[in-house]
Amino acid sequence: MQCVYLDYNGTSPIFPEVSREVLPYVTSCFGNPSSSHAHGVASKAAVDLARKRVAALIGCDEDEIVFTCSGTESDNWALLGALRQHASTAAAGDRSGAPHIVSSAIEHPAVLEQLRDLQRRGAADFTLVGVGPEGAVCAREVAEAVTERTVLVTLMHSNNEVGSLQPVAEVARLCRERGILCHTDAAQSLGKVKIDVRELGVDMLTIVGHKFGAPKGIAALYIRREVLADFPPFLLGGGQEGGKRAGTESTAMIVGLGKACQIALDEADATTAHMRKLRDLLLASLGRRLPPGTLSRVHGPSDVARRLPNTLSIAVDGIRAAPLLKRIGDRFAASAGAACHSKPADGSAAADCPKISAVLRAMGVPPSLAVGTIRLSVGRHTTADEVERGADILAAAIRQELSAAA
Amino acid sequence: MKPAVSLYRQLLREGKKLTDYNFRMYSLRRVRQGFAEDASLTGEAANKALAFGKDQLAMLQRQAILSQLYPAAPSVMETNTFETASAEQKRH
Numbered sequence: 001m002q003c004v005y006l007d008y009n010g011t012s013p014i015f016p017e018v019s020r021e022v023l024p025y026v027t028s029c030f031g032n033p034s035s036s037h038a039h040g041v042a043s044k045a046a047v048d049l050a051r052k053r054v055a056a057l058i059g060c061d062e063d064e065i066v067f068t069c070s071g072t073e074s075d076n077w078a079l080l081g082a083l084r085q086h087a088s089t090a091a092a093g094d095r096s097g098a099p100h101i102v103s104s105a106i107e108h109p110a111v112l113e114q115l116r117d118l119q120r121r122g123a124a125d126f127t128l129v130g131v132g133p134e135g136a137v138c139a140r141e142v143a144e145a146v147t148e149r150t151v152l153v154t155l156m157h158s159n160n161e162v163g164s165l166q167p168v169a170e171v172a173r174l175c176r177e178r179g180i181l182c183h184t185d186a187a188q189s190l191g192k193v194k195i196d197v198r199e200l201g202v203d204m205l206t207i208v209g210h211k212f213g214a215p216k217g218i219a220a221l222y223i224r225r226e227v228l229a230d231f232p233p234f235l236l237g238g239g240q241e242g243g244k245r246a247g248t249e250s251t252a253m254i255v256g257l258g259k260a261c262q263i264a265l266d267e268a269d270a271t272t273a274h275m276r277k278l279r280d281l282l283l284a285s286l287g288r289r290l291p292p293g294t295l296s297r298v299h300g301p302s303d304v305a306r307r308l309p310n311t312l313s314i315a316v317d318g319i320r321a322a323p324l325l326k327r328i329g330d331r332f333a334a335s336a337g338a339a340c341h342s343k344p345a346d347g348s349a350a351a352d353c354p355k356i357s358a359v360l361r362a363m364g365v366p367p368s369l370a371v372g373t374i375r376l377s378v379g380r381h382t383t384a385d386e387v388e389r390g391a392d393i394l395a396a397a398i399r400q401e402l403s404a405a406a
Numbered sequence: 407m408k409p410a411v412s413l414y415r416q417l418l419r420e421g422k423k424l425t426d427y428n429f430r431m432y433s434l435r436r437v438r439q440g441f442a443e444d445a446s447l448t449g450e451a452a453n454k455a456l457a458f459g460k461d462q463l464a465m466l467q468r469q470a471i472l473s474q475l476y477p478a479a480p481s482v483m484e485t486n487t488f489e490t491a492s493a494e495q496k497r498h
Contacts, residue, residue: 002427002481016429016469023468270439331482381428383435386483393482 004390006282007333008211008310008379009160009188014256015213015380021259022215025252033249034240043251050258057261058186058205059196060222066244067220067254068234071187071208072110074221075154077234077245078183078204079114082152083124084232085181100149101126104137104166105362106159108185112358124151131362134301135164142171150180157186157195157205161337161359161375162300163311165193172201181227187211191264191380192275192308203227207261209253213380214260218253271380275310278378278387282312285391290398296369299360312376313337315369319401325374332393337365337373410452413459414441420463423470427481433466 005013014022025046031039033047048062055062068074079101086099101118103111105128118124127145129137142153153175158165168184175182183204186195191212197205203224210216223231228244237246264271287295299313321336337357360370374394378387414437421433444455 001485002479004482005428013428016424016433017465019472020465020468381432383428383431383483385431386428389483 001330003329003331003333004386004393005333006376006378006382006387006390007335008382009163009375009377010335011210011216012191012213012379013381014215015260015263017263018213018215018256018259022252022256025255029251031251033251034238043249046251046255047249050254050261053258053262053265054207054220057190057195057265058207058222059198061225063242064222064225064228065220066223066241067218067249067257068245069217069219069247069250071108071185071206071219073234074206074208074219075108075110075183075185076114077221078206079111079118079152079154081231081234082181082183082204083118085227085230086151088230088232097125097149098122099124099151100147102129102142102145102150102153103127104129104131104142104155106131106135106137106161106359107154107156108160108187111154111156111185131164131359133363134306135159135162135299135359135363136301136306137166137171139167139170139174143174146174146178146180150178152181152183154183154185157184157189158193158308159300159359160188160311161335161357162313162363163188163308163377164300165189165306165308168202169200172203175203176201188308191260192272192310194268197222197224207257209257209260212260212264214256215253218250218257220257267380272309274380275378275382276304278382278384279310279312279376281384282376282378282387282391283314285388286314286395289391289395294398294402296372297365299363299365299373310378312378314374314376315365316372316374316398316402317368318405319372319398321372321374324397324401328393328397332390332397334377334394335375337370337375409456410441410459413456413463417459417463417466420466420470423474424466425473426478427483429469429473429478 029042031043033040033044051062051065054065083099101115101124103115103126115126119126129141129145131137137155153171155166155168155171157168172182181203184202185206187206187208188211189195190207205222207220209218233244235246240246240249294316295314296317297315299315301307325334325336337360356367356370360373417437418434421430421437424430424433447455
């Protein structure tokens with residue numbers, strides 16, 4: 001049985017129009033886009049159209065879009081490419097000490113793990129700027145973290161756990177003033193809020209297809225033209241993607257991403273309004289079904305303009321969200337702010353020690369609330385009835401756990 | 407007016423055939439919303455909207471057929487009742 005799905009920030013269903021668009025490219029249109037015969041030409045035309053659609057969504061030129069296989073690849077490439085580009089410049093010869101990167105404490109592991117590995121290898125060091133209680137960095141603190149060795153600032157556009165929008169435009173402006181590259185991971189933002197890279201002022205932006213209706217396994221990296229010319233490729237080989245990302249293009253997946261981008265652009269306002277309405281309905285529905293005071297906290301910015309329209313992160317003191325969600329997982333899908341348990345480092349049997357999310361920890365959320373945090377995220381296909389039913393299921397499970405604990 | 411009404415009914419009819427609860431409800435909502443938004447269009451703008459609607463109908467027809475070939479599992483939204491976890495445990 002399909003459950004009530006309130007985990008769009010985890011992944012979205014493949015939109016029907018997207019699967020319709022993809023279908024010919026997993027059946028009859030199989031040509032390699034690099035081939036010059038009719039089969040290849042047809043595939044190349046599809047890839048070119050998809051690139052145009054992706055560029056239109058974020059307000060850039062088509063040749064500034066490079067397709068990748070995942071947000072992780074795009075993020076890793078942005079970081080490693082920035083370092084390699086810096087190493088090849090004249091300025092690099094003057095440096096003393098390793099190059100420096102500024103990021104935030106709430107980035108996706110694709111950024112944080114790469115930063116830690118770079119530091120372990122002595123290739124770069126980094127500073128992570130903290131966040132306030134609403135889950136947003138302060139642009140001034142990012143500016144203060146920048147040193148004369150800083151070559152890149154990477155700051156996510158919005159946070160997946162609590163939906164907080166980050167001051168990327170402000171940070172990009174200070175980067176431009178100081179000649180520092182600026183990258184943003186916009187995985188969670190596209191399809192939810194409007195993005196124009198010219199207005200934002202970033203040099204690089206990560207796009208992730210499966211968050212807004214495209215299949216998994218397709219993403220892209222926007223690289224501003226002036227940066228792209230000298231930006232080193234991540235994957236070397238057959239010269240695809242203008243020599244910037246080798247590997248036979250996944251035509252079907254690229255077509256899917258392009259269609260998802262077209263839908264996101266066409267339906268931007270309607271989808272945002274729908275998400276906001278259902279997110280607010282979900283909060284109100286839960287409030288009606290739970291005793292007063294049960295919802296201890298709603299994480300993230302209270303200002304609508306500073307958060308994603310679809311994300312609701314709630315904390316209930318006295319519950320353990322991960323096992324609770326597992327118990328109702330056949331009927332209800334959402335995410336917890338803490339994993340079920342973490343393995344003790346000494347290899348002993350796992351005690352019941354929940355692994356609290358780094359984002360909630362960075363926000364200063366007390367462990368008792370972090371353990372009881374549930375992330376709910378609605379999307380294009382969520383219905384109001386589903387929100388009410390979901391609130392029924394979740395509220396019943398919360399009441400049951402609280403009364404069992406009492 | 408008549409072509410629009412006919413298209414509207416066809417879109418709703420095809421949308422109802424989708425077996426996936428979420429896609430079915432979305433398509434019905436989108437059709438109603440789209441026609442409501444474009445109700446006052448005339449002339450070239452109306453023709454363009456109709457042409458778009460016909461493209462969407464073709465898409466829906468294909469998706470409805472696929473959906474019948476590979477039916478989605480029923481959603482909890484399509485059951486009449488739901489059980490609490492404890493009731494389900496007792497039942498098993």
